[in-house]
Amino acid sequence: xxxxxxxxxxxxxxxxxxxxxxxxxxxxxxxxxxxxxxxxxxxxxxxxxxxxxxxxxxxxxxxxxxxxxxx
Numbered sequence: 396x397x398x399x400x401x402x403x404x405x406x407x408x409x410x411x412x413x414x415x416x417x418x419x420x421x422x423x424x425x426x427x428x429x430x431x432x433x434x435x436x437x438x439x440x441x442x443x444x445x446x447x448x449x450x451x452x453x454x455x456x457x458x459x460x461x462x463x464x465x466x
Contacts, residue, residue, distance in 0.1 A: 415453035429460040
């Protein structure tokens with residue numbers, strides 16, 4: 396039987412919301428093994444005074460399998 400843990404992260408990008416999600420997963424993968432899924436909770440952004448989106452943010456949940464303790 397496996398146990399799955401879920402953490403929440405915020406990815407950021409100046410290109411797109413999709414890129415923000417990808418960056419969150421890629422950054423998490425540097426220190427977390429066994430990532431099995433991602434769920435996008437919501438997307439937000441910062442807008443400049445010209446009405447242009449200048450930063451995209453994605454709140455995500457990352458799921459990964461917890462490794463059992465070795466005896």
